[in-house]
Amino acid sequence: MTANRQDAWSHEDDLLLADTVLRHIREGSTQLAAFEEVADALSRTSAACGFRWNSTIRKKYTAEVNMAKKKRTVLKKEKAKSDSEMVYQHEPEEIQAAPIDHVEEVLQEKPLDLDAVIDYLQSMKAKQDVDDASMLKAENEMLKEKLEKVEKEKNVITQDYRSLLEIMDRARKLTNHSLLEKTL
Structure with missing residues:
Protein backbone atom coordinates (compact mmCIF):
# COMPACT_ATOMS: atom_id res chain seq x y z
CA MET A 1 0.00 0.00 0.00
CA VAL A 74 -22.09 34.29 -27.06
CA LEU A 75 -21.65 36.69 -24.13
CA LYS A 76 -19.13 38.73 -26.13
CA LYS A 77 -21.60 38.91 -29.02
CA GLU A 78 -24.40 40.04 -26.71
CA LYS A 79 -22.15 42.69 -25.18
CA ALA A 80 -21.04 43.93 -28.59
CA LYS A 81 -24.65 44.02 -29.74
CA SER A 82 -25.77 45.99 -26.69
CA ASP A 83 -22.79 48.34 -27.11
CA SER A 84 -23.70 48.93 -30.76
CA GLU A 85 -27.35 49.53 -29.80
CA MET A 86 -26.20 52.15 -27.30
CA VAL A 87 -24.23 53.86 -30.07
CA TYR A 88 -27.29 53.84 -32.32
CA GLN A 89 -29.30 55.68 -29.69
CA HIS A 90 -27.05 58.72 -30.19
CA GLU A 91 -27.05 58.70 -33.99
CA PRO A 92 -29.34 60.67 -36.26
CA GLU A 93 -32.07 58.51 -37.82
CA GLU A 94 -31.03 59.54 -41.29
CA ILE A 95 -27.64 57.83 -40.94
CA GLN A 96 -29.12 54.63 -39.48
CA ALA A 97 -31.49 54.13 -42.38
CA ALA A 98 -29.32 55.47 -45.17
CA PRO A 99 -27.70 52.98 -47.51
CA ILE A 100 -23.96 53.50 -48.03
CA ASP A 101 -24.37 55.11 -51.48
CA HIS A 102 -26.82 57.71 -50.08
CA VAL A 103 -24.81 58.75 -47.01
CA GLU A 104 -23.24 61.69 -48.85
CA GLU A 105 -26.68 63.04 -49.76
CA VAL A 106 -27.85 62.77 -46.15
CA LEU A 107 -24.69 64.49 -44.91
CA GLN A 108 -25.17 67.36 -47.38
CA GLU A 109 -28.76 67.86 -46.28
CA LYS A 110 -27.99 67.88 -42.56
CA PRO A 111 -24.40 68.31 -41.36
CA LEU A 112 -23.33 66.00 -38.55
CA ASP A 113 -20.77 66.51 -35.88
CA LEU A 114 -17.60 64.45 -35.86
CA ASP A 115 -18.59 62.51 -32.72
CA ALA A 116 -21.76 61.22 -34.37
CA VAL A 117 -19.79 60.04 -37.41
CA ILE A 118 -17.17 58.35 -35.20
CA ASP A 119 -19.90 56.66 -33.15
CA TYR A 120 -21.56 55.48 -36.34
CA LEU A 121 -18.32 54.06 -37.75
CA GLN A 122 -17.53 52.34 -34.45
CA SER A 123 -20.98 50.75 -34.38
CA MET A 124 -20.52 49.53 -37.95
CA LYS A 125 -17.18 47.99 -36.95
CA ALA A 126 -18.80 46.33 -33.92
CA LYS A 127 -21.53 44.86 -36.14
CA GLN A 128 -18.90 43.57 -38.54
CA ASP A 129 -16.85 42.01 -35.70
CA VAL A 130 -19.90 40.20 -34.34
CA ASP A 131 -20.37 37.27 -36.67
CA ASP A 132 -21.25 33.63 -36.31
CA ALA A 133 -17.97 32.36 -37.70
CA SER A 134 -16.22 32.16 -34.33
CA MET A 135 -19.16 30.39 -32.72
CA LEU A 136 -19.39 27.92 -35.60
CA LYS A 137 -15.64 27.28 -35.40
CA ALA A 138 -15.90 26.48 -31.69
CA GLU A 139 -18.86 24.17 -32.29
CA ASN A 140 -17.03 22.51 -35.18
CA GLU A 141 -13.98 21.85 -32.99
CA MET A 142 -16.18 20.43 -30.25
CA LEU A 143 -17.91 18.11 -32.72
CA LYS A 144 -14.56 17.00 -34.14
CA GLU A 145 -13.38 16.08 -30.66
CA LYS A 146 -16.61 14.18 -29.97
CA LEU A 147 -16.24 12.33 -33.26
CA GLU A 148 -12.66 11.35 -32.43
CA LYS A 149 -13.78 10.09 -29.02
CA VAL A 150 -16.63 8.05 -30.55
CA GLU A 151 -14.29 6.60 -33.17
CA LYS A 152 -11.79 5.59 -30.49
CA GLU A 153 -14.55 3.96 -28.45
CA LYS A 154 -15.79 2.15 -31.56
CA ASN A 155 -12.28 0.81 -32.25
CA VAL A 156 -11.96 -0.42 -28.66
CA ILE A 157 -15.36 -2.14 -28.86
CA THR A 158 -14.44 -3.70 -32.21
CA GLN A 159 -11.18 -5.04 -30.78
CA ASP A 160 -12.98 -6.38 -27.70
CA TYR A 161 -15.58 -8.05 -29.91
CA ARG A 162 -12.88 -9.72 -32.03
CA SER A 163 -11.08 -10.91 -28.90
CA LEU A 164 -14.34 -12.35 -27.57
CA LEU A 165 -14.94 -14.19 -30.86
CA GLU A 166 -11.40 -15.60 -30.76
CA ILE A 167 -11.90 -16.81 -27.18
CA MET A 168 -15.22 -18.42 -28.09
CA ASP A 169 -13.63 -20.04 -31.14
CA ARG A 170 -10.78 -21.48 -29.02
CA ALA A 171 -13.26 -22.74 -26.45
CA ARG A 172 -15.30 -24.41 -29.18
CA LYS A 173 -12.18 -26.06 -30.61
CA LEU A 174 -11.10 -27.26 -27.17
CA THR A 175 -14.55 -28.65 -26.51
CA ASN A 176 -14.57 -30.46 -29.86
CA HIS A 177 -11.05 -31.77 -29.22
CA SER A 178 -12.04 -33.05 -25.74
CA LEU A 179 -15.11 -34.80 -27.15
CA LEU A 180 -12.98 -36.40 -29.83
CA GLU A 181 -10.50 -37.76 -27.29
CA LYS A 182 -13.30 -39.20 -25.15
CA THR A 183 -14.78 -41.03 -28.09
CA LEU A 184 -11.44 -42.57 -29.01
Missing part, protein backbone atom coordinates in the same frame (compact mmCIF):
# COMPACT_ATOMS: atom_id res chain seq x y z
CA THR A 2 1.39 3.40 -0.96
CA ALA A 3 0.91 6.36 1.34
CA ASN A 4 -0.68 9.49 -0.03
CA ARG A 5 1.42 12.60 0.08
CA GLN A 6 0.27 15.13 2.62
CA ASP A 7 -0.17 17.72 -0.09
CA ALA A 8 -1.85 15.40 -2.61
CA TRP A 9 -4.80 16.78 -4.53
CA SER A 10 -8.16 15.62 -3.22
CA HIS A 11 -11.22 15.09 -5.38
CA GLU A 12 -12.75 18.26 -3.87
CA ASP A 13 -9.61 20.24 -4.75
CA ASP A 14 -9.85 19.02 -8.33
CA LEU A 15 -13.53 19.99 -8.50
CA LEU A 16 -12.81 23.46 -7.13
CA LEU A 17 -10.03 23.90 -9.70
CA ALA A 18 -12.22 22.73 -12.59
CA ASP A 19 -15.24 24.84 -11.55
CA THR A 20 -13.14 27.95 -11.09
CA VAL A 21 -11.27 27.61 -14.39
CA LEU A 22 -14.51 26.93 -16.31
CA ARG A 23 -16.17 29.96 -14.68
CA HIS A 24 -13.24 32.18 -15.64
CA ILE A 25 -13.35 30.91 -19.24
CA ARG A 26 -17.11 31.54 -19.46
CA GLU A 27 -16.73 35.05 -18.07
CA GLY A 28 -13.92 35.93 -20.47
CA SER A 29 -11.24 35.98 -17.79
CA THR A 30 -7.89 34.20 -18.01
CA GLN A 31 -6.95 30.79 -16.72
CA LEU A 32 -4.07 32.42 -14.85
CA ALA A 33 -6.57 34.45 -12.83
CA ALA A 34 -8.43 31.22 -12.06
CA PHE A 35 -5.19 29.52 -10.93
CA GLU A 36 -4.46 32.44 -8.60
CA GLU A 37 -7.97 32.30 -7.13
CA VAL A 38 -7.70 28.55 -6.50
CA ALA A 39 -4.17 28.95 -5.14
CA ASP A 40 -5.44 31.39 -2.52
CA ALA A 41 -8.32 29.08 -1.58
CA LEU A 42 -6.17 25.93 -1.29
CA SER A 43 -2.93 27.49 0.05
CA ARG A 44 -1.00 26.36 -3.01
CA THR A 45 0.94 28.24 -5.66
CA SER A 46 -0.74 29.31 -8.87
CA ALA A 47 1.95 27.36 -10.72
CA ALA A 48 0.90 24.17 -8.89
CA CYS A 49 -2.72 24.83 -9.82
CA GLY A 50 -1.77 25.46 -13.44
CA PHE A 51 0.30 22.30 -13.57
CA ARG A 52 -2.53 20.22 -12.05
CA TRP A 53 -5.03 21.71 -14.54
CA ASN A 54 -2.85 21.14 -17.60
CA SER A 55 -1.51 17.72 -16.63
CA THR A 56 -4.64 16.04 -15.27
CA ILE A 57 -7.90 17.94 -14.95
CA ARG A 58 -8.20 19.63 -18.36
CA LYS A 59 -8.29 16.26 -20.15
CA LYS A 60 -11.34 15.23 -18.12
CA TYR A 61 -13.22 18.43 -18.92
CA THR A 62 -12.65 18.87 -22.66
CA ALA A 63 -16.35 19.12 -23.54
CA GLU A 64 -17.03 21.52 -20.66
CA VAL A 65 -14.11 23.75 -21.70
CA ASN A 66 -15.47 23.90 -25.24
CA MET A 67 -18.95 24.75 -23.97
CA ALA A 68 -17.50 27.46 -21.69
CA LYS A 69 -15.64 28.95 -24.65
CA LYS A 70 -18.84 28.86 -26.69
CA LYS A 71 -20.73 30.62 -23.89
CA ARG A 72 -17.95 33.23 -23.67
CA THR A 73 -18.33 33.87 -27.41
Whole structure:
Protein backbone atom coordinates (compact mmCIF):
# COMPACT_ATOMS: atom_id res chain seq x y z
CA MET A 1 0.00 0.00 0.00
CA THR A 2 1.39 3.40 -0.96
CA ALA A 3 0.91 6.36 1.34
CA ASN A 4 -0.68 9.49 -0.03
CA ARG A 5 1.42 12.60 0.08
CA GLN A 6 0.27 15.13 2.62
CA ASP A 7 -0.17 17.72 -0.09
CA ALA A 8 -1.85 15.40 -2.61
CA TRP A 9 -4.80 16.78 -4.53
CA SER A 10 -8.16 15.62 -3.22
CA HIS A 11 -11.22 15.09 -5.38
CA GLU A 12 -12.75 18.26 -3.87
CA ASP A 13 -9.61 20.24 -4.75
CA ASP A 14 -9.85 19.02 -8.33
CA LEU A 15 -13.53 19.99 -8.50
CA LEU A 16 -12.81 23.46 -7.13
CA LEU A 17 -10.03 23.90 -9.70
CA ALA A 18 -12.22 22.73 -12.59
CA ASP A 19 -15.24 24.84 -11.55
CA THR A 20 -13.14 27.95 -11.09
CA VAL A 21 -11.27 27.61 -14.39
CA LEU A 22 -14.51 26.93 -16.31
CA ARG A 23 -16.17 29.96 -14.68
CA HIS A 24 -13.24 32.18 -15.64
CA ILE A 25 -13.35 30.91 -19.24
CA ARG A 26 -17.11 31.54 -19.46
CA GLU A 27 -16.73 35.05 -18.07
CA GLY A 28 -13.92 35.93 -20.47
CA SER A 29 -11.24 35.98 -17.79
CA THR A 30 -7.89 34.20 -18.01
CA GLN A 31 -6.95 30.79 -16.72
CA LEU A 32 -4.07 32.42 -14.85
CA ALA A 33 -6.57 34.45 -12.83
CA ALA A 34 -8.43 31.22 -12.06
CA PHE A 35 -5.19 29.52 -10.93
CA GLU A 36 -4.46 32.44 -8.60
CA GLU A 37 -7.97 32.30 -7.13
CA VAL A 38 -7.70 28.55 -6.50
CA ALA A 39 -4.17 28.95 -5.14
CA ASP A 40 -5.44 31.39 -2.52
CA ALA A 41 -8.32 29.08 -1.58
CA LEU A 42 -6.17 25.93 -1.29
CA SER A 43 -2.93 27.49 0.05
CA ARG A 44 -1.00 26.36 -3.01
CA THR A 45 0.94 28.24 -5.66
CA SER A 46 -0.74 29.31 -8.87
CA ALA A 47 1.95 27.36 -10.72
CA ALA A 48 0.90 24.17 -8.89
CA CYS A 49 -2.72 24.83 -9.82
CA GLY A 50 -1.77 25.46 -13.44
CA PHE A 51 0.30 22.30 -13.57
CA ARG A 52 -2.53 20.22 -12.05
CA TRP A 53 -5.03 21.71 -14.54
CA ASN A 54 -2.85 21.14 -17.60
CA SER A 55 -1.51 17.72 -16.63
CA THR A 56 -4.64 16.04 -15.27
CA ILE A 57 -7.90 17.94 -14.95
CA ARG A 58 -8.20 19.63 -18.36
CA LYS A 59 -8.29 16.26 -20.15
CA LYS A 60 -11.34 15.23 -18.12
CA TYR A 61 -13.22 18.43 -18.92
CA THR A 62 -12.65 18.87 -22.66
CA ALA A 63 -16.35 19.12 -23.54
CA GLU A 64 -17.03 21.52 -20.66
CA VAL A 65 -14.11 23.75 -21.70
CA ASN A 66 -15.47 23.90 -25.24
CA MET A 67 -18.95 24.75 -23.97
CA ALA A 68 -17.50 27.46 -21.69
CA LYS A 69 -15.64 28.95 -24.65
CA LYS A 70 -18.84 28.86 -26.69
CA LYS A 71 -20.73 30.62 -23.89
CA ARG A 72 -17.95 33.23 -23.67
CA THR A 73 -18.33 33.87 -27.41
CA VAL A 74 -22.09 34.29 -27.06
CA LEU A 75 -21.65 36.69 -24.13
CA LYS A 76 -19.13 38.73 -26.13
CA LYS A 77 -21.60 38.91 -29.02
CA GLU A 78 -24.40 40.04 -26.71
CA LYS A 79 -22.15 42.69 -25.18
CA ALA A 80 -21.04 43.93 -28.59
CA LYS A 81 -24.65 44.02 -29.74
CA SER A 82 -25.77 45.99 -26.69
CA ASP A 83 -22.79 48.34 -27.11
CA SER A 84 -23.70 48.93 -30.76
CA GLU A 85 -27.35 49.53 -29.80
CA MET A 86 -26.20 52.15 -27.30
CA VAL A 87 -24.23 53.86 -30.07
CA TYR A 88 -27.29 53.84 -32.32
CA GLN A 89 -29.30 55.68 -29.69
CA HIS A 90 -27.05 58.72 -30.19
CA GLU A 91 -27.05 58.70 -33.99
CA PRO A 92 -29.34 60.67 -36.26
CA GLU A 93 -32.07 58.51 -37.82
CA GLU A 94 -31.03 59.54 -41.29
CA ILE A 95 -27.64 57.83 -40.94
CA GLN A 96 -29.12 54.63 -39.48
CA ALA A 97 -31.49 54.13 -42.38
CA ALA A 98 -29.32 55.47 -45.17
CA PRO A 99 -27.70 52.98 -47.51
CA ILE A 100 -23.96 53.50 -48.03
CA ASP A 101 -24.37 55.11 -51.48
CA HIS A 102 -26.82 57.71 -50.08
CA VAL A 103 -24.81 58.75 -47.01
CA GLU A 104 -23.24 61.69 -48.85
CA GLU A 105 -26.68 63.04 -49.76
CA VAL A 106 -27.85 62.77 -46.15
CA LEU A 107 -24.69 64.49 -44.91
CA GLN A 108 -25.17 67.36 -47.38
CA GLU A 109 -28.76 67.86 -46.28
CA LYS A 110 -27.99 67.88 -42.56
CA PRO A 111 -24.40 68.31 -41.36
CA LEU A 112 -23.33 66.00 -38.55
CA ASP A 113 -20.77 66.51 -35.88
CA LEU A 114 -17.60 64.45 -35.86
CA ASP A 115 -18.59 62.51 -32.72
CA ALA A 116 -21.76 61.22 -34.37
CA VAL A 117 -19.79 60.04 -37.41
CA ILE A 118 -17.17 58.35 -35.20
CA ASP A 119 -19.90 56.66 -33.15
CA TYR A 120 -21.56 55.48 -36.34
CA LEU A 121 -18.32 54.06 -37.75
CA GLN A 122 -17.53 52.34 -34.45
CA SER A 123 -20.98 50.75 -34.38
CA MET A 124 -20.52 49.53 -37.95
CA LYS A 125 -17.18 47.99 -36.95
CA ALA A 126 -18.80 46.33 -33.92
CA LYS A 127 -21.53 44.86 -36.14
CA GLN A 128 -18.90 43.57 -38.54
CA ASP A 129 -16.85 42.01 -35.70
CA VAL A 130 -19.90 40.20 -34.34
CA ASP A 131 -20.37 37.27 -36.67
CA ASP A 132 -21.25 33.63 -36.31
CA ALA A 133 -17.97 32.36 -37.70
CA SER A 134 -16.22 32.16 -34.33
CA MET A 135 -19.16 30.39 -32.72
CA LEU A 136 -19.39 27.92 -35.60
CA LYS A 137 -15.64 27.28 -35.40
CA ALA A 138 -15.90 26.48 -31.69
CA GLU A 139 -18.86 24.17 -32.29
CA ASN A 140 -17.03 22.51 -35.18
CA GLU A 141 -13.98 21.85 -32.99
CA MET A 142 -16.18 20.43 -30.25
CA LEU A 143 -17.91 18.11 -32.72
CA LYS A 144 -14.56 17.00 -34.14
CA GLU A 145 -13.38 16.08 -30.66
CA LYS A 146 -16.61 14.18 -29.97
CA LEU A 147 -16.24 12.33 -33.26
CA GLU A 148 -12.66 11.35 -32.43
CA LYS A 149 -13.78 10.09 -29.02
CA VAL A 150 -16.63 8.05 -30.55
CA GLU A 151 -14.29 6.60 -33.17
CA LYS A 152 -11.79 5.59 -30.49
CA GLU A 153 -14.55 3.96 -28.45
CA LYS A 154 -15.79 2.15 -31.56
CA ASN A 155 -12.28 0.81 -32.25
CA VAL A 156 -11.96 -0.42 -28.66
CA ILE A 157 -15.36 -2.14 -28.86
CA THR A 158 -14.44 -3.70 -32.21
CA GLN A 159 -11.18 -5.04 -30.78
CA ASP A 160 -12.98 -6.38 -27.70
CA TYR A 161 -15.58 -8.05 -29.91
CA ARG A 162 -12.88 -9.72 -32.03
CA SER A 163 -11.08 -10.91 -28.90
CA LEU A 164 -14.34 -12.35 -27.57
CA LEU A 165 -14.94 -14.19 -30.86
CA GLU A 166 -11.40 -15.60 -30.76
CA ILE A 167 -11.90 -16.81 -27.18
CA MET A 168 -15.22 -18.42 -28.09
CA ASP A 169 -13.63 -20.04 -31.14
CA ARG A 170 -10.78 -21.48 -29.02
CA ALA A 171 -13.26 -22.74 -26.45
CA ARG A 172 -15.30 -24.41 -29.18
CA LYS A 173 -12.18 -26.06 -30.61
CA LEU A 174 -11.10 -27.26 -27.17
CA THR A 175 -14.55 -28.65 -26.51
CA ASN A 176 -14.57 -30.46 -29.86
CA HIS A 177 -11.05 -31.77 -29.22
CA SER A 178 -12.04 -33.05 -25.74
CA LEU A 179 -15.11 -34.80 -27.15
CA LEU A 180 -12.98 -36.40 -29.83
CA GLU A 181 -10.50 -37.76 -27.29
CA LYS A 182 -13.30 -39.20 -25.15
CA THR A 183 -14.78 -41.03 -28.09
CA LEU A 184 -11.44 -42.57 -29.01
